[in-house]
Amino acid sequence: MKDNDTLLKQFMDANRQEIADNGFSRRVMHRLPCRHNRAAQILNALCAVVSVFLFVTFDGIQAIIEVMRNVLVYTIQHVGTLHIDIKTMVVLFCLVFFFTVRLAWQHVDD
Amino acid sequence: MGQINDISLIAQVVAFGNKRAFDKLVCKYQSPLRRFFLNLTCGDTALSDDLAQETFIKAYTSLSSFKNLSGFSTWLFRIGYNQFYDYLRSQKETSDLEAAEVDGEYKVEQVSLSSKMDVYCALKTLKEAERMCITLFYMEDMSIDKIADVTGYPIGTVKSHLSRGREKMTTYLKNNGYDERQ
Numbered sequence: 057m058k059d060n061d062t063l064l065k066q067f068m069d070a071n072r073q074e075i076a077d078n079g080f081s082r083r084v085m086h087r088l089p090c091r092h093n094r095a096a097q098i099l100n101a102l103c104a105v106v107s108v109f110l111f112v113t114f115d116g117i118q119a120i121i122e123v124m125r126n127v128l129v130y131t132i133q134h135v136g137t138l139h140i141d142i143k144t145m146v147v148l149f150c151l152v153f154f155f156t157v158r159l160a161w162q163h164v165d166d
Numbered sequence: 167m168g169q170i171n172d173i174s175l176i177a178q179v180v181a182f183g184n185k186r187a188f189d190k191l192v193c194k195y196q197s198p199l200r201r202f203f204l205n206l207t208c209g210d211t212a213l214s215d216d217l218a219q220e221t222f223i224k225a226y227t228s229l230s231s232f233k234n235l236s237g238f239s240t241w242l243f244r245i246g247y248n249q250f251y252d253y254l255r256s257q258k259e260t261s262d263l264e265a266a267e268v269d270g271e272y273k274v275e276q277v278s279l280s281s282k283m284d285v286y287c288a289l290k291t292l293k294e295a296e297r298m299c300i301t302l303f304y305m306e307d308m309s310i311d312k313i314a315d316v317t318g319y320p321i322g323t324v325k326s327h328l329s330r331g332r333e334k335m336t337t338y339l340k341n342n343g344y345d346e347r348q
Binding site: 060061063064065067068071072073074075076077080081083084085087088089 | 188189200215219222226285305332333339340344
């Protein structure tokens with residue numbers, strides 16, 4: 057019984073082979089389905105449609121133009137008295153940089 | 167350590183949809199899984215690769231249901247085991263044109279092309295369940311408990327499959343002069 061076990065162990069050890077990848081994992085990765093949740097996709101589409109509807113209904117373009125004009129006028133009027141905080145600018149820059157890199161990374165992954 | 171690394175990779179796939187993390191898992195387990203199928207199919211490389219591919223895809227889609235009760239490799243082999251039996255069942259359903267004869271001819275061709283002819287010939291002398299247990303025990307170094315987890319057989323059944331498989335294989339090896347070569 058033990059002899060049989062030893063014989064079989066030796067035989068199997070001698071025949072155990074490591075199989076080279078040879079593009080197998082790449083083929084698997086190409087065939088992977090998208091993991092996005094169906095419900096989340098439907099919710100996103102629904103929200104997008106509602107947003108567009110509200111934007112058009114409440115004259116969004118006019119509102120944006122109004123705000124931009126006010127900002128421009130305010131900036132021109134107070135340009136001499138503006139105080140730019142360096143810390144805030146650095147934090148703002150870091151945040152924008154972080155989200156840009158993350159977005160780019162996600163696109164590369166997909 | 168390896169298991170912690172697996173869990174960390176799985177968490178990255180489930181939480182962030184990180185495909186690179188899954189790629190690392192595929193690279194790590196492709197060899198044992200393909201070898202497992204290669205032994206079950208007695209050396210049919212194309213079929214083994216197809217089954218392994220389907221197993222990884224199924225693992226990817228149901229990764230969120232992984233509970234880590236017995237480790238990722240056991241869970242993956244369990245999926246592989248189901249995949250293999252699904253394949254056998256589908257073959258039986260489409261066996262109108264004397265599949266046994268076709269299979270026989272096909273297997274002979276596969277074996278003759280393989281340099282591992284002896285091991286596949288020896289494995290061919292076993293029944294499916296015996297081959298499964300022998301492969302997992304001797305090739306993949308799995309414990310009897312883990313084999314029971316993978317196959318869903320009771321521990322006693324695994325032991326008797328191992329015993330019968332061992333008997334048949336050693337008889338085959340002795341008949342072919344293997345004990346004299348040691």
